[in-house]
Every structure is written in structure tokens, then in C-alpha cells.
Amino acid sequence: MDKRVAVYRKEHFNAAHRLFNPAWNNEDNARVFGKCSNPNYHGHNYELVVKITGAPAADTGFVIDLKELSDIVKEYVLNKMDHKNLNLDVPEFKNINPTVENISIIIYELLRKKIDSNLDLMVRVYETPRNFAEYPVA
Amino acid sequence: MDKRVAVYRKEHFNAAHRLFNPAWNNEDNARVFGKCSNPNYHGHNYELVVKITGAPAADTGFVIDLKELSDIVKEYVLNKMDHKNLNLDVPEFKNINPTVENISIIIYELLRKKIDSNLDLMVRVYETPRNFAEYPVA
Amino acid sequence: MDKRVAVYRKEHFNAAHRLFNPAWNNEDNARVFGKCSNPNYHGHNYELVVKITGAPAADTGFVIDLKELSDIVKEYVLNKMDHKNLNLDVPEFKNINPTVENISIIIYELLRKKIDSNLDLMVRVYETPRNFAEYPVA
């Protein structure tokens, strides 16, 4: 059978960050990013939604075992970002501004190599309940 | 006019289930499905989101009257699944494992024949706020 | 680089409305729209989600500055609709029934001309947590 279904798993992590372009000085960062560029950082309860699309297996009815997906997200994303400072503790953001857009791209790239290539992957990141991003775009 | 809009209606139902492949014995089911295969069942507050896409009618401004959609969902889905045991009480799951993927497919098939064929249909089922599925995939 | 990301900003407004086709009399409106056509109006806490899709800028990491997007939505949508009667106070609904479908289309049209044409725009409007609409459809 060939019915494609999307499954979703939601996880969360708490992190500090500041919006900061290291090619600019603090004044230019403050002018562009405002209070989001506070040099002492601020932080968020990030909500992460991972979407996997494929055909359910005939014997299990699973596109992917959501418990296994949760374990993959914990090992490759949450261990790296939860209770961390994104700018200082996460090497992927050394030269990349940790906007919600870029966080989505980085998490996608971390997970893409851990998920079976027959399955499609999309990542949504909530910085707050009112600001969120999705990557990639269909 | 030809502007296509998607409308959504959210409903809920409470049901017991166990993940269970009837071709396997209890030990194999326990090995694959873990605590989700408890022979005495567990259960969920399922949230069901139905998405209908089409052009709003010129006189009503409705793609579909959401009150009518709600009545259709109650008659053909909730009456069958609410306060039920999916494995024992719902014939559609007699030979199909009630994973959130398969619940989405079954609900789609129940509703598809009751919704005007000019309208597109998509179903999302939340097993918990952290595990959910969508069918069909665009 | 060419990675397209979708960003979302959620806003809200409180408004009165009635479902009403001005080409019909009150009895016909009541027959079709039921209690939603109460001549004295009822109301909702509308939640508005605006989705913008494009490539993040290399220097800021932003598809669009969500603070600027919020300001645009406040100026062109919330100032017009928040704490208003949609039928009486908002000229766009003079001849258009303020269903959640039509509210989505009107808000899209108000915002489309204020958002850079290189960016894709989609609007989702929640009339209640259980009834919502999206425009345009992919």
C-alpha cells in the first residue's frame, strides 16, 4: 500500500541566546536587534515540532516509532541545546545568528542525517507562542 | 470568484486502545509496542481536526457550514469512536492496528464519502498534545 | 544562499459581528445562519496568525523582522478591527459577510500590499479555538 501520512512529535528545550551578528559591533547589533541583543542574554522555552512523512509500515502501522523519534531528538538536539546558551555553548551558532529561522535550519540539518532518507523531514520551532518558524518550506 | 480557502473544525473524543498486531503473540507485541500494548488497554483524549478546502459560496461566504461539518463528524466518527475501545468496539480496527497514523486514515475514509467531492479533505488526529498525525499528505 | 523558511507571528483582536447577507431579510439570515445572525451581534476573541515565507537575510538571519511584521499587522489590521463591530465599523465588510473565510481573505488583501512582494504571505484566522480558516491555499 502507498498511503503517505505525516506524524509529528513535539519536544521542548530551555535556552539563553542573544541576537548578534559577530561581524558588527554591539551598537550596530543593538540598533538592528533591539532588546533581543542584550549582551547579557535573555532566553526562551523553545517548543520543537518534528514532522516526518512516509508510508506506515504494514506490520506496525508506524511511519516511524514516535518513541524512537523522541530519542533521536533528545540525543542529537536536546542534549546539545537544552539548558544551554545557544551563542556560547552550541558550536553550530558560532558564526550564525540564533534567530528562530536559523535555529530551525540548524535543527533540520542535525536531524536530517539521523532520519531514514526515505522519510521526509520538516522542523518547526516556537521561540514564543507568538513567534515561530518552519524549515524547509514545501 | 475563484478564491480557495481552507476551513478547520476541531472535535474531540475519548477512547481506549492498545497497539496490537493480531498476527503476533502478546510477547512480540510487547517487544515492539512496549507499554502501549498493555493487554488491559490504556486510553487518550483524542483531538480531531478536519480541514476542508474549497471556494466560499458567494451568498453565504462559507466553504462549508462548520455547524454542518460538526454534525457530520459527530454522526460518522464520534458516535463510532467516542467513549469506546477502538480495538474491540470499532470494526474498522479489527484487523488494523489503531496507531495515530491508522486512526487518521480510517477517519479520513469515513468522512471522505460524506463530504462533497468538490471539496478537499484532510484529517489531523492528536493522540496526545505531543504525538499527532495527518492524512492525506499534500 | 537559497534556503526558504516560513516565519509566523500571532496577534489577536476582539470584535463583534453577525453573519448577515444584506441581500436577504432577517428571517432568511436567521434560517441560514442561526444564532450566528443575532441582529444585536455576538463576538469573538479572534486569533490571527500571519505566515511569511522567504530566504533569511545573510546579515540578520531574518526572513522579516517579526517586530516589524507585528507593527504592520497592528497598523493595517488591528487598528481597523480590534474592539470594533466588523459589520458596522469596518468598510471592507459592508457588502461582504464576515465569515471566518471572508475575514481571512480581507486580512490577506490588507497585508499583501504592505509586505515585500518577494515574500509569500498566508493568513490564518481563529474565530474560536475550534473554528478557523486559512487563505490562500497552497
Next chain:
Amino acid sequence: MDKRVAVYRKEHFNAAHRLFNPAWNNEDNARVFGKCSNPNYHGHNYELVVKITGAPAADTGFVIDLKELSDIVKEYVLNKMDHKNLNLDVPEFKNINPTVENISIIIYELLRKKIDSNLDLMVRVYETPRNFAEYPVA
């Protein structure tokens, strides 16, 4: 046995209102109540939480059957306020400003006479997710 438990039932209704003291003119109402006093009304999705406290019955385990409580709320509160204009359609607000405080008091008084006097009653009303009230106070 003598163990007191509180049970809660959540209901909702959609209504139009304006904040308005009929002893004042429109200008004074506008000065005090701002945009909440728009003469054409605005509206809300009100969430109503009813709390009942007492000892569970030995045979049922119920403080009160929550299905019966829901029916009482529907009959005596929702039928009166749902899809209505609180100022124009609800006689209780003829001389009382429909603030969230007063709505809580009115709903309490409507329900108090319908609930067994051996049971304690408290009412919480959400005007928005960010503004709410409770009556009476312990």
C-alpha cells in the same frame, strides 16, 4: 466519609458587549472605558469555569455528575448569554455594566439557586486568556 473534593466544569460562550455606565453619557464612557466602550460593541469568546465543592457520594464517587452540571450551565447560563449581546439581550445587565467582574457575579447568582445548597459554588470567567475574574472569593 467526609472528604471534601472540588470538581470543575469548563464551558464557553460567545457574546458581544460594551463597557457602559448608563448613568453617564457616551463621552464619559469613552473617557473611562476607552475602546471597550465602542457604541457598536465588540465581543469575546468567554470561557466559564464552574467549581463545585462537596463530599463525593459513596455509591457514585461524584461530588456532582459533571454531565448534569454541564446541562444546568447550558440551560441557565449559556441559553441566556451565548451568541447574544450582553447589554441588549440579557436583562440582568440592563443596569449593570458587563465587566468581567459583574459577569462573574451574575453567573454565580444564576447558578447558586440551581445547585444543591450543601455544595459550595465558585465561578471563574475568562474574557480573554489574559483577563479573568472569580467570584466569590474564599
Next chain:
Amino acid sequence: MDKRVAVYRKEHFNAAHRLFNPAWNNEDNARVFGKCSNPNYHGHNYELVVKITGAPAADTGFVIDLKELSDIVKEYVLNKMDHKNLNLDVPEFKNINPTVENISIIIYELLRKKIDSNLDLMVRVYETPRNFAEYPVA
């Protein structure tokens, strides 16, 4: 110092149950409890909120370490009830109807002996987002 603060920890579990008084036959149970007494069970995503009240320790600023509280709840409540059938798998409900009132009392009693007697304890259980209970009552 002597400032009393309440802290809360929210956990969840998924379980099957039926409302059932074993002193009655199935017909009487069905008459009183309706569809909630389906002999094949139904189920819920229960949300459990545990409230602990006391003075924060001077050195940690904690009333209780919420990580330790979470571990206690997992060991003594969730291990017993998560992914279980409350009627069949949980001995505490052998002769007690698993209403949301009684579930609150049982969980309180399980936790009370594990929490320092200098600390006050209250338990809230959500059977659905619309039906919940609290024990004990202040």
C-alpha cells in the same frame, strides 16, 4: 525567614477506565454512568498537577526541588497508572470507582506519605481540559 510559597509541578499519564460500581450490575452502571460505563473501557490523557506549600530554604531558594518532586510522582503515581487500565491494573481502584474525584484522593494519599510532613500537599487531576478535580479543599 518565614515566607510561604506554593510550587506546582505538572505531569501526565494516559489510562483506560470505566465508571463502575462493582456493587451494581452492568445495567445499573449504564443507567447512572451512561457511555462512561462502556464495559470495554474508554480512556483519557490525564494531566496531574501537584501543589506543594512551604517556606523556601535559605540556601537553595526551593520549597522542594521540582526535579525531585517529578521523580517522586513518576515513581509512586505514574509507574502505577501510566498506560494502565485503572479498573484492572491499579489495586487502589479495585473497590473504588475511578471518577476524577476518587483519582485525586488516591493520588493524594499515595504522595502524602512520600512528601515531607512539613509541606502541605494538594493534587489536581484533569480528566479532560473541561473536567477536573482537586483534593484536599482548603
Next chain:
Amino acid sequence: MDKRVAVYRKEHFNAAHRLFNPAWNNEDNARVFGKCSNPNYHGHNYELVVKITGAPAADTGFVIDLKELSDIVKEYVLNKMDHKNLNLDVPEFKNINPTVENISIIIYELLRKKIDSNLDLMVRVYETPRNFAEYPVA
């Protein structure tokens, strides 16, 4: 009239913090506070609920104008804590560990002197949707 009503206003702020007792070294802080003591900080979307209890005024129906309450919270709490590092940027936490318990006490003390002494005040702070605190306790 003498009817006391409680009104609530919900606000939010985003901040970085670490759990840290300055009388201890980093190793002791890590042993007691675990990953919450990361020297580079982590952060949260804090939700703040302020409860005010009193009798509604006869002419306005307000216990307190919730718009004025929101302005007070913004001026005396959010300006001090939003997009800040609680340990480094907020003098009140110089010698006090920013646990959710202590944040509740500090916010209460900041607001208590700005709210009419005839009105009762209570503060609830959500560090995450699963961990929260209230001060003072009834």
C-alpha cells in the same frame, strides 16, 4: 455593596538566568542545581499572573482597571526583567537565587507598593508550563 471579586491579568517576559548560590563554588552549585546552573545561563518564557482581590466599584464595575494593572506591571516588572539576565541585570537577584519561588516573592514585593492597600495581591509565575509558583499563600 460588599461583594469581593478576584481579577487576574496575565503578562509575559523572556529572560535568561542560572540557579546559583553565590556563597557556593561552581561545583557545589552544579551538584545541587544540575543543568539549571550552567555558568553560561539558560532561559525561559516566563508567564506572570497577577491576582487582585477587592469589591468592584459601583460606577465602573472594576475591582481595578485591568489596563491600568497591565501598565503597572509593565512599568515596574517587565521593564526590569523582560529580555534581561535575571542574575546580572536585575539588582534584586544580586544575593537571591532566581528560583521560581524567589521570582514570585520579588515580583510581589515590587507590585505590592504600587497597588492600593485596600486590594489584596497574589502573584503566580510560570517558569515553564510544568513548573510554577505562587506567593503569598492564602
